[in-house]
Amino acid sequence: xxxxxxxxxxAAQAPDGAPVLSVEGLSVSVATExxxxxxxxxxxxxxxxxxxxxxxxxxxxxxxxxxxxxxxLLPANVRATAGTVRLGATDLLRLPESRMRxxxxxxxxxxxxxxxxxxxxVMTVGAQLAEAIRAHxxxxxxxxxxxxxxxxxxxxxxxxxxRLDQYPHELSGGMRQRVMIAMALxxxxxxxxxxxxxxxxxxxxxxxxxxxxRELRRETGTALVLITHDMGVVAEMADRVVVMKDGRxxxxxxxxxxxxAPRQPYTRALxxxxxxxxxxxxxxxxxxxxxxxxxxxxxxxxxxxVRFDIGRGLLGRPTHRVHAVEGVxxxxxxxxxxxxxxxxxxxxxxxxxxxxxxxxxxxxIDLAGHELRGQGDVTRxxxxxxxxxxxxxxxxxxxxxxxxxxxxxxxxIHGIGTRDERRATVESxxxxxxxxxxxxxxxxxxxxxxxxxxxxxxxxLALRPRLIVADESVSALDVSVQxxxxxxxxxxxxxxxxxxxxxSHDMAVVDSIADRVAVMFLGQILExxxxxxxxxxxxxxxxxRLIEAVPVPDPTHVRPPRDRLASxxxxxxxxxxxxxxxxxxxxxxxxHLVSEPGPPGEPV
Amino acid sequence: xxxYLIRRLGGAALILLGVSLVxxxxxxxxxxxxxxxxxxxxxxxxxxESIRRQLGLDQPFxxxxxxxxxxxxxxxxxxxxxxxxxxxxxxxxRLPPTLLLMAGAIACELALGLTMGVxxxxxxxxxxxxxxxxxSFVGVSAxxxxxxxxxxxxxAVRLGWFxxxxxGTFAHLVLPSxxxxxxxxxxxxxxxxxxxxxxxxxxxxxxxxxxxxTRRRVILRHALPNAVLPVIAMIGIDIGIFMGGIVVxxxxxxxxxxxxxxxxxxxxVDIPIIMGVTLVSAVAIVLGNLLADLVAPLIDPxxxxx
Numbered sequence: 005x006x007x008x009x010x011x012x013x014x015a016a017q018a019p020d021g022a023p024v025l026s027v028e029g030l031s032v033s034v035a036t037e038x039x040x041x042x043x044x045x046x047x048x049x050x051x052x053x054x055x056x057x058x059x060x061x062x063x064x065x066x067x068x069x070x071x072x073x074x075x076x077l078l079p080a081n082v083r084a085t086a087g088t089v090r091l092g093a094t095d096l097l098r099l100p101e102s103r104m105r106x107x108x109x110x111x112x113x114x115x116x117x118x119x120x121x122x123x124x125x126v127m128t129v130g131a132q133l134a135e136a137i138r139a140h141x142x143x144x145x146x147x148x149x150x151x152x153x154x155x156x157x158x159x160x161x162x163x164x165x166x167r168l169d170q171y172p173h174e175l176s177g178g179m180r181q182r183v184m185i186a187m188a189l190x191x192x193x194x195x196x197x198x199x200x201x202x203x204x205x206x207x208x209x210x211x212x213x214x215x216x217x218r219e220l221r222r223e224t225g226t227a228l229v230l231i232t233h234d235m236g237v238v239a240e241m242a243d244r245v246v247v248m249k250d251g252r253x254x255x256x257x258x259x260x261x262x263x264x265a266p267r268q269p270y271t272r273a274l275x276x277x278x279x280x281x282x283x284x285x286x287x288x289x290x291x292x293x294x295x296x297x298x299x300x301x302x303x304x305x306x307x308x309x310v311r312f313d314i315g316r317g318l319l320g321r322p323t324h325r326v327h328a329v330e331g332v333x334x335x336x337x338x339x340x341x342x343x344x345x346x347x348x349x350x351x352x353x354x355x356x357x358x359x360x361x362x363x364x365x366x367x368x369i370d371l372a373g374h375e376l377r378g379q380g381d382v383t384r385x386x387x388x389x390x391x392x393x394x395x396x397x398x399x400x401x402x403x404x405x406x407x408x409x410x411x412x413x414x415x416x417i418h419g420i421g422t423r424d425e426r427r428a429t430v431e432s433x434x435x436x437x438x439x440x441x442x443x444x445x446x447x448x449x450x451x452x453x454x455x456x457x458x459x460x461x462x463x464x465l466a467l468r469p470r471l472i473v474a475d476e477s478v479s480a481l482d483v484s485v486q487x488x489x490x491x492x493x494x495x496x497x498x499x500x501x502x503x504x505x506x507x508s509h510d511m512a513v514v515d516s517i518a519d520r521v522a523v524m525f526l527g528q529i530l531e532x533x534x535x536x537x538x539x540x541x542x543x544x545x546x547x548x549r550l551i552e553a554v555p556v557p558d559p560t561h562v563r564p565p566r567d568r569l570a571s572x573x574x575x576x577x578x579x580x581x582x583x584x585x586x587x588x589x590x591x592x593x594x595x596h597l598v599s600e601p602g603p604p605g606e607p608v
Numbered sequence: 609x610x611x612y613l614i615r616r617l618g619g620a621a622l623i624l625l626g627v628s629l630v631x632x633x634x635x636x637x638x639x640x641x642x643x644x645x646x647x648x649x650x651x652x653x654x655x656x657e658s659i660r661r662q663l664g665l666d667q668p669f670x671x672x673x674x675x676x677x678x679x680x681x682x683x684x685x686x687x688x689x690x691x692x693x694x695x696x697x698x699x700x701x702r703l704p705p706t707l708l709l710m711a712g713a714i715a716c717e718l719a720l721g722l723t724m725g726v727x728x729x730x731x732x733x734x735x736x737x738x739x740x741x742x743x744s745f746v747g748v749s750a751x752x753x754x755x756x757x758x759x760x761x762x763x764a765v766r767l768g769w770f771x772x773x774x775x776g777t778f779a780h781l782v783l784p785s786x787x788x789x790x791x792x793x794x795x796x797x798x799x800x801x802x803x804x805x806x807x808x809x810x811x812x813x814x815x816x817x818x819x820x821x822t823r824r825r826v827i828l829r830h831a832l833p834n835a836v837l838p839v840i841a842m843i844g845i846d847i848g849i850f851m852g853g854i855v856v857x858x859x860x861x862x863x864x865x866x867x868x869x870x871x872x873x874x875x876x877v878d879i880p881i882i883m884g885v886t887l888v889s890a891v892a893i894v895l896g897n898l899l900a901d902l903v904a905p906l907i908d909p910x911x912x913x914x
Contacts, residue, residue, distance in 0.1 A: 077817055109820030116818075121811040126833050126908055135829070136819040171909040187819065 023050035023090075024194045024227045025074070025112070030087035032066070032073050032251075043069045043082065044251045051195065056221060056228040058242035058259070060235065062274070062482035063453070066251035067231045071197045073097075074229075075114050076104040091194065110140040113188035117200035119180035123172040129156075129183050130168030136187045155186040159216060177348075178209035182216070189220055196221075197229045202237065206347035206509060211553035214241060233482065235278045236512075236555030239263060240563075247271050259559045277487040278557045279512040281539065300373075301335035302470045302503045303359065303390070307367040308332045310354050310527075314577065327576045328354040330527040331367070331586050336471060339497055341504040343518035343535075345511060345550070349576065351527040352507045356473045359390050359505070372470045388418060391464035395476035397456035401448040407459045408434075408444030414466045433462040437492060454485035461492065465500070473505045478513060490517055511554045515539050523547045526576055528587050533596035543598040612913045616901075620894040627890040628680065628883070632673050635879050642877040646689050663689070676883070685887070686880035688873075695884040698869060703888075705775055706865035709788065709858070710850055712781050714843065716789025717796055722839070724793065725800020726832065732805060740797065747794030752853050756787040756860035773862035784861040788853050792846055796839055804835040837908050844900030848893040 032044040044066040051057050059067045073084050076096060089096040091111060096104060116122045124132060133152035137143060143151065149168065156164035159182040172180055181201060188196055198217065202210035218241065221228050230241055238245055238259065245262045247254040247270070255268045266272045310329040313322030329351040336342040344352040358365040361382025369376040372389040376382055391414075394400045401410055411430045415421055421429060431441040437458040448456055457477060464472050474493070478486045494517065496502060508514050514521060515535060522532040523544065531544040542548045552563075578584060587599040643660045644651075651659075660666050664675065679686060685695035721744075728740040763783060764772045770783050807813065808831055816830040851867075858867035866885055873881035905911040 075818060077814060105820045105822065107820070108818055114818045116811055116815065118811050122815045124812040124816065124830050124834070125910055127830075135821065135825075139820050139822075139825075173910045184815070187815075 022052070024053050024092065025229075026050040026088075026090045027070070027074065028088050028090070030070065030073060030089060031085045032069050032078065032082060033085045035081045035083075040085075042085075042251055044073070046087070047246075047248070047251075047253050048087075049246050049253070049256060051227045051229060053194075053227055054221065054225045055243050056230055056241050058230045058232060058238040058245045059248060060232060060238050060245055060274075061248035061254075062233060062484065064250065065248040067248050068199055069251075070248070071114065071199055071229065071231055074195075074197060075108060075112060076101075077108075077114075106140070109136055109188075109193075110191050111193050112195045112197065113191070113193040114197040114199065115181070115184045115188050115201050117203050119177050119184055119204060122184055123180055125172055128169055128171055129175070133168075133183070133187050133190060137190050140191055151190060152186075155190040156183070158189065158220070159183075159186040161186070176209075177205055178213065181205060181209075181213055185213070185216065185220070189224065189226065192224055193226055195227050195229065197231070199231045200233070201230070203232070203234070207511065207553045208347065208549060210237075210555070214555070217241070234555060235275060235483070235557040239557045239559045239561070240555050242559075247274065263557070263559050273484065275557070277484040279483075279487070279490075279510070279516045280557055281512050281515050281551065281554055284516055284535075301337050301370075302340075302372055303505070304335040304370040305355070305359075305367070306333050306370070308355065308358060308369065309366040310351070310358055310363055311366075313580070323580060324577050325580050327527050327578060327584050329358065329365070330584055332524075332527070332529055334522055334529070334532060336503050336505055338470075338503060339501045340519045341493075341497065341506050341517055343506040343508065343514040343521045344524055345508060345514050345521060346524035347509060347550075350524040351576070352524050353475050354527075356392060356475045356505065356507055359471075359473060360392050361387065384418065388467045389469050390471045390473060391467060391469040392473045392475060393457070393460045393464050393477040395479055397453060397460050397480075398448065400460050401456060403448055406445050406447060407451070410448075411459065411463045411466055414463060418467060420467075429466065430462075433465055436465070436496070437462045438488075452485075454481055454489060457481060457489055458492070461489075461496070465496070465502075468500075469502065471503045471505060473507070475507045476509070477506075479508060479510060486513070493517065511539075511551060523550065526574065526584070528584075528599070529589065529597075530587065530599045531597065532589065533594075537594065537596040541596070543592055543596070545601065609913065616898055620891075620898070623894055624887060624890055625677075628677065628887060629673065631883060631886045632676060633669070635882060636669050636672070638877070640877045642689055642879055645877050680887075685884040688881050689878050690876055691878070691881075695880045698881065699866060699884050699888055702864060702866045702869050705863060706854060706858070706867065708781065709784055709854065709863060709865060710847070712785030713788035713792070713850060713853075714846070716785050717792030717846075718843075720789065720793035721796025722800050722836070724797035726804055726827070726835075728797065728801045729804035729808065729835075730827070737801075741801070744794040744797040747790045748798075749794075750790070752787060752791065752856045753860055755790055756784070756857055759783045759787055760860070773860075775862075775864050784857050784863055787860070788850065788857045791853065792849070796842070799839055799842065800835065803838050804831060807831045807835040810834070833907060837904070840904055840907065841900055844893075844897035847896035848889075851889040851892070 027050070028048045030044060030047045031042060033040040033042050047066070047070055049057060049059075059070065061067045069078070069082065072078050074089050074096065076099070078084070084097050087097070091107065094107075096107065099107070123129070130149060130152050133155055134145065134148040137148045137151050138145075141148075141151075153164055153168060156167055161167055161179060161182045167175070167179075167183070172183070175183065185201075201217070202213050205213060214237065217228065220226070228241075230237070232238060242259045244257065245259050246256045247262070247268070249270050255262065255266065255271045262271065263275065266275060308329055309331055312326040312328060313324070314326060315323035332351075332355060334342065344355065346352050354363060357363045359369060359371065361379055364379040366378070371386055374381070374386050374389070376386065401407070405413075408427075408430050411433055412426045415426045415429060420426070430444065434441050434444060439455060439458055439462070443451075448459070451459065460477075478489050481489060490513065493504065497504065506514065506518055518535045520532070520534050521538040522529045523538065523546065524530065525546055531538055531542065531547045538547060539551060542551055556563075589597040589599050592598050643656055643663070643665060647656050647659055657666075664672060667675075676686070683696070685699070687693065688695055688698060691698060724740045724744060728737045731737045760772060760783065763769050770779050771777075774780055813826060813831055816826045821829075854865065854867035855871050856867070857863065858865045859871055866888065869881060870885040872878070873885065901913065905913060
């Protein structure tokens with residue numbers, strides 16, 4: 005502490021124009037078996053008091069490594085090879101670990117992407133907060149706890165006293181990220197580094213956390229380094245922007261200038277790839293017009309209900325029930341993209357799994373003419389007609405199989421074609437999804453994330469299904485890759501007439517691809533209609549809230565003021581004898597269905 | 609919690625029933641004849657038959673087993689064929705030394721295994737790591753009677769630090785505990801190492817470092833409690849492995865415990881004692897596992913018993 009004190013006064017007295025943190029010529033390399041490989045090369049930027057600097061870039065751009073270098077938290081085989089990182093007048097790169105430790109958490113703090121895993125699961129929230137405070141301020145236990153409570157109040161966490169004694173798993177993702185922010189800001193650091201702080205959160209929670217960060221920055225004067233891939237977040241939060249690619253700085257400037265007049269081609273391409281709400285003309289696809297009644301729907305859900313029993317009483321009998329999906333009905337027409345949107349836990353993925361026969365369900369699913377009344381009816385023949393593409397292509401592909409075999413596997417399972425015929429089919433599928441037939445014998449790890457998702461799409465297409473369920477299929481991809489995969493999906497639909505059930509939490513992506521949209525909450529549909537109806541004229545308050553929460557990639561966009569909502573999504577778990585109320589949908593014109601307001605859980 | 613305990617104890621009763629049935633059956637089909645052991649070589653066939661009738665060994669299997677179960681329900685383990693006393697009394701008298709030895713062995717394997725595992729994880733890839741992992745491999749693979757005799761030779765005979773055998777003082781406890789514990793220490797150090805390596809990669813460890821905590825505190829307060837969780841679950845299973853080792857170790861060190869009792873009974877086909885020791889061991893294993901499950905939520909708040 006004695007070491008840190010004079011440094012702090014130095015930084016605090018710095019005139020507002022002088023940078024709190026300045027990085028000059030920073031290079032970082034990783035030691036590999038083949039020698040040292042550069043991760044970051046000659047990055048320079050400066051940060052002033054109370055300023056927000058966004059470091060934007062796609063995966064592998066070196067933005068996270070840069071922040072870890074500032075914190076002195078680089079992994080063991082990674083080191084800063086050149087440059088300086090000055091906090092006030094101190095060069096952090098040349099500090100011994102003991103002095104760096106005094107600065108970490110006290111003057112430079114950091115919050116991370118994954119609130120679910122960034123807190124110690126076996127320590128209470130209060131203990132983790134108090135520990136951070138006591139590491140730098142010699143306070144007795146009781147005083148540290150009082151400061152921890154103040155910190156939780158500052159981040160507007162509900163019931164802060166109770167939270168102190170709770171464990172992280174008892175809090176939702178948004179609440180945990182508030183705890184992380186409270187921990188980082190408890191000692192009023194000069195600089196807060198936030199590495200993708202809202203990427204893992206639902207859009208309404210993201211909105212709350214971004215608002216909170218902005219307010220706290222104003223109140224405390226802490227300078228903020230915001231690391232993000234999301235240009236919407238950049239536009240809303242940043243004063244200045246640094247764009248990085250492949251470890252190098254591409255462009256730097258004030259946020260308005262970067263968005264209005266990007267100088268570098270890469271920045272222009274990056275901004276062009278960002279999906280934006282409301283930029284697609286309302287009638288650029290025929291399906292936006294009332295659909296032709298002649299063609300029968302590819303998939304019809306009637307009163308689909310999925311419930312899971314949980315909890316065990318004395319005799320092992322379940323006491324509670326998760327109402328994952330409650331009475332959902334809709335149909336997907338031929339060559340149509342039907343989107344399900346909603347926040348995590350709303351039941352959208354469960355619908356996908358019911359269609360694929362992966363969970364038991366009640367109600368009816370009519371799939372390409374087959375009437376399914378339960379999981380047992382989803383036979384192999386039925387499965388041919390509906391294929392799934394999952395979110396994480398790395399996890400969806402067996403790492404020990406060649407991609408050609410992976411794509412051929414559905415054909416083998418269904419006994420289609422001879423070996424040579426299958427090979428020919430796989431080759432043509434590869435070309436269809438934009439891969440080369442020379443890549444057939446490679447393993448999944450030899451491909452990039454976007455290419456792997458193309459392999460998954462090729463595999464889904466192998467059986468020529470009528471319906472492809474895309475469950476968050478582009479969510480894990482960088483925006484430029486995402487844009488290309490979305491374009492591929494559109495092409496496939498035009499060429500092959502396949503229908504998509506497109507499941508996503510990302511409203512802007514849905515807006516760019518869907519023909520019709522259903523908004524889900526707590527297992528039920530609140531609003532359903534064409535894309536133009538739902539996004540252009542949202543009627544349900546929850547739909548409006550979702551749309552308003554989406555960060556807009558335009559710094560000139562003025563967000564209408566709104567009351568702060570620290571609400572949590574209510575639980576879908578209910579006592580067995582207490583089923584939720586079914587919402588009735590009513591037609592407000594041209595097939596635009598809106599539920600009556602009110603429970604379940606007052607989603608307003 | 610009460611419901612959980614009731615269910616677990618009900619399960620335990622079923623396990624004991626199964627163990628008793630299997631053991632009783634195996635002893636029934638065993639070619640060795642306990643009556644011959646009791647009567648001696650010179651006994652006439654009439655004497656042998658009368659002893660057989662007296663012990664009820666002439667009855668069919670289900671009658672014999674039914675009678676044994678009925679007595680068991682009344683907590684009666686029967687009488688030893690050769691030692692002329694109640695099996696329960698024999699076991700009861702031998703229980704304290706064995707429990708003491710087990711406690712000593714668990715302490716040894718935890719102290720050795722956890723320390724070795726943590727040090728190896730923190731020094732991953734170094735000579736220290738390799739050395740410790742070779743040592744753990746030796747611990748896992750060395751037969752216990754060899755380890756026991758080696759310990760006796762080096763520390764008792766050559767160096768004279770500990771008594772050669774027997775029971776009574778703390779010094780008597782050290783070598784048998786070490787011998788019994790070395791096997792577990794080998795397993796634990798490997799488990800602890802991989803668990804610790806895994807935990808050190810976790811996000812919350814990075815968070816702890818970002819708070820500016822000392823390395824010592826990051827390891828002891830954040831990494832260790834999370835890394836030790838899978839090891840805790842192992843201790844319950846361990847007690848079962850101990851029962852095998854105890855027979856060997858107690859014989860080598862002349863430790864007057866249940867292991868010795870069992871060894872003598874097996875040699876003389878003293879069926880009531882073999883049954884009794886087997887059931888007591890089964891109870892110990894079931895209780896050990898239950899205890900491990902009850903301790904787990906105290907360390908990890910995410911675990912809920914139901």
